[in-house]
Amino acid sequence: MKKKNLTSLSEFIDSEVGVKGTKKRGKFDSEYEAFKLGVLIQQARQEKGLTQEQVAALSGTNKSYISKLEKDLKDVRFSTLQRIIKDGLGGHLQISIKF
Numbered sequence: 329m330k331k332k333n334l335t336s337l338s339e340f341i342d343s344e345v346g347v348k349g350t351k352k353r354g355k356f357d358s359e360y361e362a363f364k365l366g367v368l369i370q371q372a373r374q375e376k377g378l379t380q381e382q383v384a385a386l387s388g389t390n391k392s393y394i395s396k397l398e399k400d401l402k403d404v405r406f407s408t409l410q411r412i413i414k415d416g417l418g419g420h421l422q423i424s425i426k427f
């Protein structure tokens with residue numbers, strides 16, 4: 329039996345936030361990327377078995393900065409992000425541009 333009224337996540341976001349290209353959707357997408365970055369850093373830290381304090385010490389920042397980054401810090405300097413990932417987590421930052 330086919331279920332009615334099912335909506336994909338993309339359709340839901342389009343209807344609730346706006347379609348791509350609108351100002352409101354641009355803000356939403358930007359904030360989602362910041363949120364996603366924080367989650368990735370938190371997951372990497374936990375997989376390494378490190379505390380926020382340990383990552384902060386290794387990367388030359390402080391625990392509150394790592395905490396804010398994991399909880400959706402909007403503005404992060406690229407050089408600081410690289411240090412956290414390389415020195416704090418022992419990882420490598422990969423960047424791509426998609427259109």
